[in-house]
Amino acid sequence: MTDSPDQPRYDVIAIGNAIVDVMAPCEDALIEDLGLAKGGMTLIDTARAEELYAAMGPAKEISGGSAANTLAGMAALGARCAFIGQVADDQLGAVFSHDIRAVGVDFDTPKRKAEPPTARCLIFVTPDGERTMNTFLGASQFLPPAALDEALIASAGILYLEGYLWDPEEPRSAMRRAIEVARETGRKVAFTASESFVIDRHGEDFRALIADGLIDILFVNETELASLTGETNFDAGLDALKDSVPVLVATRSAKGAVAIASGERAEVPAEPVAKVVDTTGAGDLFAAGFLTGHAREESLERCLKMGAICAAEVISHYGARPEADLQALVVGA
Amino acid sequence: MTDSPDQPRYDVIAIGNAIVDVMAPCEDALIEDLGLAKGGMTLIDTARAEELYAAMGPAKEISGGSAANTLAGMAALGARCAFIGQVADDQLGAVFSHDIRAVGVDFDTPKRKAEPPTARCLIFVTPDGERTMNTFLGASQFLPPAALDEALIASAGILYLEGYLWDPEEPRSAMRRAIEVARETGRKVAFTASESFVIDRHGEDFRALIADGLIDILFVNETELASLTGETNFDAGLDALKDSVPVLVATRSAKGAVAIASGERAEVPAEPVAKVVDTTGAGDLFAAGFLTGHAREESLERCLKMGAICAAEVISHYGARPEADLQALVVGA
Numbered sequence: 001m002t003d004s005p006d007q008p009r010y011d012v013i014a015i016g017n018a019i020v021d022v023m024a025p026c027e028d029a030l031i032e033d034l035g036l037a038k039g040g041m042t043l044i045d046t047a048r049a050e051e052l053y054a055a056m057g058p059a060k061e062i063s064g065g066s067a068a069n070t071l072a073g074m075a076a077l078g079a080r081c082a083f084i085g086q087v088a089d090d091q092l093g094a095v096f097s098h099d100i101r102a103v104g105v106d107f108d109t110p111k112r113k114a115e116p117p118t119a120r121c122l123i124f125v126t127p128d129g130e131r132t133m134n135t136f137l138g139a140s141q142f143l144p145p146a147a148l149d150e151a152l153i154a155s156a157g158i159l160y161l162e163g164y165l166w167d168p169e170e171p172r173s174a175m176r177r178a179i180e181v182a183r184e185t186g187r188k189v190a191f192t193a194s195e196s197f198v199i200d201r202h203g204e205d206f207r208a209l210i211a212d213g214l215i216d217i218l219f220v221n222e223t224e225l226a227s228l229t230g231e232t233n234f235d236a237g238l239d240a241l242k243d244s245v246p247v248l249v250a251t252r253s254a255k256g257a258v259a260i261a262s263g264e265r266a267e268v269p270a271e272p273v274a275k276v277v278d279t280t281g282a283g284d285l286f287a288a289g290f291l292t293g294h295a296r297e298e299s300l301e302r303c304l305k306m307g308a309i310c311a312a313e314v315i316s317h318y319g320a321r322p323e324a325d326l327q328a329l330v331v332g333a
Numbered sequence: 334m335t336d337s338p339d340q341p342r343y344d345v346i347a348i349g350n351a352i353v354d355v356m357a358p359c360e361d362a363l364i365e366d367l368g369l370a371k372g373g374m375t376l377i378d379t380a381r382a383e384e385l386y387a388a389m390g391p392a393k394e395i396s397g398g399s400a401a402n403t404l405a406g407m408a409a410l411g412a413r414c415a416f417i418g419q420v421a422d423d424q425l426g427a428v429f430s431h432d433i434r435a436v437g438v439d440f441d442t443p444k445r446k447a448e449p450p451t452a453r454c455l456i457f458v459t460p461d462g463e464r465t466m467n468t469f470l471g472a473s474q475f476l477p478p479a480a481l482d483e484a485l486i487a488s489a490g491i492l493y494l495e496g497y498l499w500d501p502e503e504p505r506s507a508m509r510r511a512i513e514v515a516r517e518t519g520r521k522v523a524f525t526a527s528e529s530f531v532i533d534r535h536g537e538d539f540r541a542l543i544a545d546g547l548i549d550i551l552f553v554n555e556t557e558l559a560s561l562t563g564e565t566n567f568d569a570g571l572d573a574l575k576d577s578v579p580v581l582v583a584t585r586s587a588k589g590a591v592a593i594a595s596g597e598r599a600e601v602p603a604e605p606v607a608k609v610v611d612t613t614g615a616g617d618l619f620a621a622g623f624l625t626g627h628a629r630e631e632s633l634e635r636c637l638k639m640g641a642i643c644a645a646e647v648i649s650h651y652g653a654r655p656e657a658d659l660q661a662l663v664v665g666a
Contacts, residue, residue, distance in 0.1 A: 092424050103391050
């Protein structure tokens, strides 16, 4: 990051899954009956999607997708954002496109005019607020490198990548190319590990990206940190990464979050929440607050605080997109 | 209703619009800018639907449809219900079908394999909780008389008809035939006027149905009562109808509701609500409580009370389908 590029047009451009969440409350017994991994994210095929949907209670459709949720939060905070992701030319694709544009995020990836349909995530929310996600990737996994608008990537201060999308082959190639473009044009690369299963499958790739100095900002939770470093002790995990990642951010659910940057360590507790209704999007909105603070060159502690405020808002209601005025919440805190 | 038919298989079968609601909060200024009739329901075409959707903030998709909402409430109260309505063979049709079946309502009307798509209602919810509805009827208006399962209609104690669906021609014919079947088999016919614009267009039809003794239970609100009778005074309106409708139910929003049956008059206040979040579905859920009480041969006052409790639940959150355990709410009151 020794270049001094022109003033970027966007604060952040993200590449992620373009998904509509299908959310319903359920009892813990149903999670067990269906053989779901409570709290996790599982990829499912068409047959399993039909089986799970049939077992699900009445649901709501709310746009989601990890990086897209982060952008929705950043846009709500006033950041200038653009999104790259693949929807199909169908009704859920129209829903996803409408919702992300309606919050002020630019989104122009051409729709894919073929099967499979737009991605959806069947989310069962238990009475404790925990979400169990079952993702049918659909069109999302076919994001081609050709869909990258390289000028757009060059025009954003930060390129933000969603680990989930590292799993399917085409988007992985697209993200590798996007990283090259960001490096060539002197932009920062931020990456969220997304889920430990992604690290189980692609840990070597991620460790290589880190070792090659290609990741400027890394978001992990405790489990992902352990998977990535092989260290079961949280602090040992941080120590293993802190010298190879310029900005390392580790979230710990109710225990708050830690960040280490250029030798400085900051920590915040979780923000209080009257009732945890639905944890879907907690990590995504944490990243939204942190990245917005980072783009504004706020202090490390302030970036964490902004992340914690945004995460607290999103877990206090159903759905992974913010509902309250995040700007007001952040300014007032 | 002098016959004594066999024990019905269903408490109620309803014919109504099969609609997915697309709901978003908005400020009052947007209602004005878009030239919407606040608090009303307007039918829109494809071009207007696209225009309004583009102007709408990030939305949630939640199954709706007036009579379908009523059945969702009745099923939640333990009533046995079936629905007849037309969806297209598309994603929103699958959403509607899933959600109504997931609450335990039987729904087997074949999907329509042609344009237009499944109906949707763009609902703008202002900070006062008032909803402004813009309905794209899509497939819903093409419910053909052939889609009626006459044995199903004969197997339900009450046939419930949604006035909204009287407007398009094909469903109107279907409903006329359904009324015949219900009369031939000694079942009751319940009817909701739905909206004063429907009465403006089809008031003569409705007055004829009433005069012919074809409506056993009629739901109206104050405005609809005035449109139907020409009486601007509420009590004068009731007087004009009470002798030709065996069970007349008039809702008055925050002022509660009145019912008159066989010369008996009962009245209840509105149930208290901590905060009116979204009035969508208030009338539908009132009908759910009332009809369930009626099917159980509860007292007229108890039927009204059950209606008021269900209406209060649905206006305390987003969306026109119940979220709390209605059975528990009703039993406890």
